[in-house]
Amino acid sequence: MSITNGTAILDKLMSEADLQSQVTELAEKTGWLFYHTYRSDRSPAGFPDLVLVRPPRLLFVELKKQKAKRTPAQDVWAEALEEVSGPSENVQYYCWRPSDWDEIVTVLR
Numbered sequence: 001m002s003i004t005n006g007t008a009i010l011d012k013l014m015s016e017a018d019l020q021s022q023v024t025e026l027a028e029k030t031g032w033l034f035y036h037t038y039r040s041d042r043s044p045a046g047f048p049d050l051v052l053v054r055p056p057r058l059l060f061v062e063l064k065k066q067k068a069k070r071t072p073a074q075d076v077w078a079e080a081l082e083e084v085s086g087p088s089e090n091v092q093y094y095c096w097r098p099s100d101w102d103e104i105v106t107v108l109r
Helices: 016-029 072-085 098-108
Strands: 033-035 050-054 057-063 091-096
Touching: 016 033, 016 050, 016 057, 016 098, 057 072, 072 091, 091 098
Parallel strands: 057 091
Antiparallel strands: 033 050, 050 057
16 A cells, blocks of 8 residues: 555555555654554554644544444443534544545645
């Protein structure tokens, strides 16, 4: 998978790991700190895949393959984080898929 001219070249088989690699690479290039729990089996179910910080902003990001759906536990976290973030531009929750690449670029830049 590669990114050309700010657009993701979508492949129906693009894995969540591929998307995460692309997002974290862009995050590093644009000055974000990020956290990913590598042993999620030891963490509460449903917690988002990435936490990104570039003051004054804090992002919680769930990553999904193009057609994958969130689990019920992921929905609980999403709803709670969306309620906390509300209209705030400083704290935000996103669920990103490969087709969201343009939005990802906009948000992280």
